[in-house]
Amino acid sequence: xxxxxxxxxxxxxxxxxxxxxxxxxxxxxxxxxFEAHQQGCASCxxxxxxxxxGMHWLKGLDEAEPPRNLVHNILxxxxxxxxxxxxxxxxxxxxxxxxxxARLAPIFAPVATPRFAMSFGMAFFSITMLLGIxxxxxxxxxxxxxxxxxxxxxxxxxxxxxxxxxxxxRLVYEIESRVHDLKRAATxxxxxxxxxxxxxxxxxxxPPKSELRRxxxxxTPNHSQAQGQPKLAAxxxxxxxxxxxxxxxxxxxxxxxxxxxxxxx
Amino acid sequence: xxxxxxxNALVRRCVSGDAAAWQEIVQQYNRRIYNICxxxxxxxxxxxxxxxxxxxxxxxxxxxxxxxxxxxxxxxxTVTRNLLVDHFRKGKYDRITDSLDATPGNQExxxxxxxxxxxxxxxxxxxxxxxxxxxxxxxxxKRLSPELREAVILRDLQDLDYKDIAKVLNVPxxxxxxxxxxxxxxxxxxxxxxxxxxx
Numbered sequence: 469x470x471x472x473x474x475x476x477x478x479x480x481x482x483x484x485x486x487x488x489x490x491x492x493x494x495x496x497x498x499x500x501x502f503e504a505h506q507q508g509c510a511s512c513x514x515x516x517x518x519x520x521x522g523m524h525w526l527k528g529l530d531e532a533e534p535p536r537n538l539v540h541n542i543l544x545x546x547x548x549x550x551x552x553x554x555x556x557x558x559x560x561x562x563x564x565x566x567x568x569x570a571r572l573a574p575i576f577a578p579v580a581t582p583r584f585a586m587s588f589g590m591a592f593f594s595i596t597m598l599l600g601i602x603x604x605x606x607x608x609x610x611x612x613x614x615x616x617x618x619x620x621x622x623x624x625x626x627x628x629x630x631x632x633x634x635x636x637x638r639l640v641y642e643i644e645s646r647v648h649d650l651k652r653a654a655t656x657x658x659x660x661x662x663x664x665x666x667x668x669x670x671x672x673x674x675p676p677k678s679e680l681r682r683x684x685x686x687x688t689p690n691h692s693q694a695q696g697q698p699k700l701a702a703x704x705x706x707x708x709x710x711x712x713x714x715x716x717x718x719x720x721x722x723x724x725x726x727x728x729x730x731x732x733x
Numbered sequence: 734x735x736x737x738x739x740x741n742a743l744v745r746r747c748v749s750g751d752a753a754a755w756q757e758i759v760q761q762y763n764r765r766i767y768n769i770c771x772x773x774x775x776x777x778x779x780x781x782x783x784x785x786x787x788x789x790x791x792x793x794x795x796x797x798x799x800x801x802x803x804x805x806x807x808x809x810x811t812v813t814r815n816l817l818v819d820h821f822r823k824g825k826y827d828r829i830t831d832s833l834d835a836t837p838g839n840q841e842x843x844x845x846x847x848x849x850x851x852x853x854x855x856x857x858x859x860x861x862x863x864x865x866x867x868x869x870x871x872x873x874x875k876r877l878s879p880e881l882r883e884a885v886i887l888r889d890l891q892d893l894d895y896k897d898i899a900k901v902l903n904v905p906x907x908x909x910x911x912x913x914x915x916x917x918x919x920x921x922x923x924x925x926x927x928x929x930x931x932x
Binding site for chain 1: 752755756759760763764767768771772777780781784785788789792867870871873874885889890895907910911913914916917918919920921922924925
């Protein structure tokens, strides 16, 4: 039989036991049969010698030294860069503050950036500066009445103040006066004479309201001017009736209004 | 507590989210995984990239490690080997078929494989002392087929026993031994033939 020798071991068995033989774990009768087979079989002897040489070559190789930054790169790519894809769950926070932080962190993640913090800081600084210029101080807050009645009162006070400020503005007052004059100048003389004709028919003891107003108007102080300054707008009593002179004045007023509008625009 | 229990405890800590435990695992196993990748791919740069990929894969699949089925070392080696095989199948690390006249590392002014084998001291122990001889064996190892290469790497360089190698390679123990024998024999023949040509 091919491959079978006097030791009773076949070549295939030698090959099967070769690894153990080289490891030194082959003992007893198996080791004796293995060595006896090699004495009579040149091919198996060569095979054993080659395998032994190859094992020595391989075991003589030194361990390769990993790059210095290998561990750092691995940690950066796992713990540093892949927290969301981490198969391991993150440790659960124990206190309620930690739980709240853990819950809010993903929400504020987009704005929790240095750029946003800088923008927010600049905006806060600008608003604070503007409030300071406007005369608003944070210390005034404690004097505020925050009840519903107080809020409404504050609202109406503020509204009245704004309206008063607007109406007392010199420019607004001038525009209103000129528009009023223009209307009166453009009104036909018949419309103006009619009240004069009807006037004798009325009771002198009960003059019409328009007449009363006309009488009272010169006494009404003009808030937009100080004493001694010329009046910016003529009162209704000072506007003459429809005359050529009035028409010229009307056209002059229209021209002035146009110029005023252009200046405003 | 033996080594296996200590490693299993480390893995449990890691799965529960302990970053320090993961760092410890990386510190313990990076050298071993790097060496497997280096001897299999033959290139330090490829080995570094492959080692990082192995750890990323481990990081993502660590929770699937079953302590009752295999030791952590076997699991780590299996992950490494599977990733190497995947890369090999993609053709990235194809079998090198350099001729004996080719210089290692494609250096034009370097010594050929036959020239490097020419040594005044013929004993393997003496030759292995030199850095050039180390490169020579490394180049010869790269020329083995992947099946034989991985078997001898796991046995002769990583000192895994046959049972663990059989688990890693998913083949019977007899096949493992046969591959190891053939791998060693082929490597020795390759080096001896080169040496004869040089002399």
